[in-house]
Amino acid sequence: MVQTLSASKATSTKKISRLRAPILVNSAEVEVMRVLGRQARISRSEISSITGWSKAKASQEIRNLVDKGYLVEVGEGASQGGRKPRLLRINDQLGYIAGIDVGATSLDIALADVTGLILQRCSEPTDVKLSPETVLGRCGELLLELIRAQGATPDQILGIGVGVPGPVDFARGVLVAPPLMPAWENFPIRDCFKRTFISAFVVVDNDVNIMALGEIRAGDAAGIDHFIFVKIGTGIGAGIISNGKMHRGADGCAGDIGHICVDKKGPLCSCGNTGCLEAMAAGPAIVSKAMEAARNGTSLILSQMREANGGVLRPEDVNAACREGDQAALDIIRQSGQMIGDVLASLVNFFNPSHIFIGGGIANFGNHLLVAVRRAVLHRSLPLATTHLSIKFSRVGADAGVMGAISLALDYLFAMEDSPHFII
Numbered sequence: 001m002v003q004t005l006s007a008s009k010a011t012s013t014k015k016i017s018r019l020r021a022p023i024l025v026n027s028a029e030v031e032v033m034r035v036l037g038r039q040a041r042i043s044r045s046e047i048s049s050i051t052g053w054s055k056a057k058a059s060q061e062i063r064n065l066v067d068k069g070y071l072v073e074v075g076e077g078a079s080q081g082g083r084k085p086r087l088l089r090i091n092d093q094l095g096y097i098a099g100i101d102v103g104a105t106s107l108d109i110a111l112a113d114v115t116g117l118i119l120q121r122c123s124e125p126t127d128v129k130l131s132p133e134t135v136l137g138r139c140g141e142l143l144l145e146l147i148r149a150q151g152a153t154p155d156q157i158l159g160i161g162v163g164v165p166g167p168v169d170f171a172r173g174v175l176v177a178p179p180l181m182p183a184w185e186n187f188p189i190r191d192c193f194k195r196t197f198i199s200a201f202v203v204v205d206n207d208v209n210i211m212a213l214g215e216i217r218a219g220d221a222a223g224i225d226h227f228i229f230v231k232i233g234t235g236i237g238a239g240i241i242s243n244g245k246m247h248r249g250a251d252g253c254a255g256d257i258g259h260i261c262v263d264k265k266g267p268l269c270s271c272g273n274t275g276c277l278e279a280m281a282a283g284p285a286i287v288s289k290a291m292e293a294a295r296n297g298t299s300l301i302l303s304q305m306r307e308a309n310g311g312v313l314r315p316e317d318v319n320a321a322c323r324e325g326d327q328a329a330l331d332i333i334r335q336s337g338q339m340i341g342d343v344l345a346s347l348v349n350f351f352n353p354s355h356i357f358i359g360g361g362i363a364n365f366g367n368h369l370l371v372a373v374r375r376a377v378l379h380r381s382l383p384l385a386t387t388h389l390s391i392k393f394s395r396v397g398a399d400a401g402v403m404g405a406i407s408l409a410l411d412y413l414f415a416m417e418d419s420p421h422f423i424i
């Protein structure tokens with residue numbers, strides 16, 4: 001559980017050795033490190049104004065952290081009329097953070113420094129219906145490859161953030177009754193990584209929550225206190241940021257909007273109920289409606305695509321048909337957007353977010369989907385809740401998951417000794 005930094009890696013004037021992860025500091029120091037985690041470079045007076053502390057208190061806390069080697073000075077900022085301020089950042093030589101985004105059909109893994117800068121990354125297809133040992137074992141192998149490519153060693157990994165596509169008991173770091181991957185029920189994901197990366201703490205969350213964190217770190221959600229991130233792909237889910245913090249609920253499954261019922265007489269869902277939003281409007285539902293349109297002659301384009309693809313259609317084919325002006329494909333996408341928008345309208349009335357960000361594979365469907373979602377939300381929500389409501393696509397794209405997984409780990413890198421057990 002210890003780490004020794006090599007002398008050649010350390011640029012701080014202070015020698016750091018036998019670093020434990022998470023790095024245990026006092027509550028004031030944790031606050032400074034969290035402020036630093038959100039700003040690449042910052043002056044002492046900016047830290048003082050963000051924390052509300054006196055300049056003397058801010059200077060004292062910063063001095064402690066510089067003495068410990070956690071912060072370093074990195075030149076001077078622009079003068080505000082007086083002396084140029086000296087800027088600080090987190091010492092990027094402390095070690096590394098890994099972000100792992102396990103999707104239903106793909107793995108995305110990234111290695112970052114402790115400022116969140118991605119240094120190495122890779123992706124490959126997977127199938128989460130395989131055993132957790134197989135999928136997570138492969139994640140471990142890929143992470144080791146990234147570590148080698150960086151010229152680092154496994155014991156320099158301080159923290160690992162992991163996103164998985166199912167309901168996560170956040171305190172225990174396990175999946176509970178995951179519809180897409182029943183074999184993963186209660187599998188000890190953290191232990192699986194800690195066997196190889198013995199210096200690292202591991203935090204596990206569901207894939208949509210980490211995308212919401214990725215939107216804060218790399219997208220348009222920085223500084224937004226109340227927003228919903230909606231992922232539309234093989235499934236549908238939401239990450240909820242309330243008062244600037246992730247809202248996970250009592251058991252960690254807040255935001256599982258894909259299983260809100262929109263039609264009791266609708267098709268069977270992977271959760272065992274009928275007519276869930278996910279079963280009606282997500283990727284497989286879009287494909288299923290497109291296959292029907294191809295079979296019954298409603299759409300010539302979809303029918304030709306199905307033949308060219310060996311009898312199957314993919315969500316991107318429906319999108320392509322829509323772009324070519326196919327009315328059936330357009331109707332299918334609009335129906336999905338309207339159903340998703342109807343559910344979001346209820347959430348807007350209930351939660352009053354200022355922003356809704358939409359991401360995931362189906363979000364690439366462009367304006368027809370977005371217009372249908374917006375129209376349904378505006379039609380069914382209270383006017384006061386929509387006056388300032390912004391609904392737009394996430395612009396983080398495919399990196400949202402790994403960025404968020406890294407952000408999740410960074411949130412707990414500097415922790416207090418009485419921190420909850422879930423990060424250990």
Ligand SMILES: [Zn+2]
Nearest residue numbers: 259269271276
């Ligand atoms: Zn369901």
